[in-house]
Amino acid sequence: xxxxxxxxxxxxxxxxxxxxxxxxxxxxxxxxxxxxxxxxxxxxxxxxxxxxxxxxxxxxxxxxxxxxxxxxxxxxxxxxxxxxxxxxxxxxxxxxxxxxxxxxxxxxxxxxxxxxxxxxxxxxxxxxxxxxxxxxxxxxxxxxxxxxx
Numbered sequence: 001x002x003x004x005x006x007x008x009x010x011x012x013x014x015x016x017x018x019x020x021x022x023x024x025x026x027x028x029x030x031x032x033x034x035x036x037x038x039x040x041x042x043x044x045x046x047x048x049x050x051x052x053x054x055x056x057x058x059x060x061x062x063x064x065x066x067x068x069x070x071x072x073x074x075x076x077x078x079x080x081x082x083x084x085x086x087x088x089x090x091x092x093x094x095x096x097x098x099x100x101x102x103x104x105x106x107x108x109x110x111x112x113x114x115x116x117x118x119x120x121x122x123x124x125x126x127x128x129x130x131x132x133x134x135x136x137x138x139x140x141x142x143x144x145x146x147x148x149x
Contacts, residue, residue: 018110021132022103028136029100032093032143036064039147043071061097065090072149082149092142099135103127 037059059067065086072082102125106117114128 015110017129018115021129021136024136025100025103025132025139028139032139033061033064035143036068036146040064040067040071043075047071047074061093065093085145085149089142089145092138096135096139096142
């Protein structure tokens with residue numbers, strides 16, 4: 001909710017608050033991917049892997065999570081707690097990714113206290129700015145949980 005206060009303090013219009021929220025969602029997702037890539041590089045280095053990290057195409061989140069799962073399972077063979085945490089985080093990431101896809105692919109127009117989107121079945125879905133900010137907070141929390149593994 002701190003970001004809502006920031007928006008209120010700056011007296012953004014409804015449209016500006018909407019654009020600010022959508023931009024934060026997109027940036028938070030990109031930062032999560034980048035942070036996860038950096039974590040994987042650190043795990044590879046710690047495991048003695050010296051191969052070049054350069055990949056032709058940027059891997060998607062599912063590929064990054066699969067590699068993280070593999071690295072953690074090699075590191076913590078006797079401790080399944082980290083793998084259980086990864087499974088929980090993956091569920092959260094999938095849910096947030098569906099939400100992100102709804103926003104990025106289905107955005108229609110500002111609507112009341114948020115905006116209207118069309119889902120993959122072409123149904124109109126209302127997303128409030130409060131819901132958008134809540135999902136961004138969840139995404140940032142997921143990033144913190146991933147980095148703590």
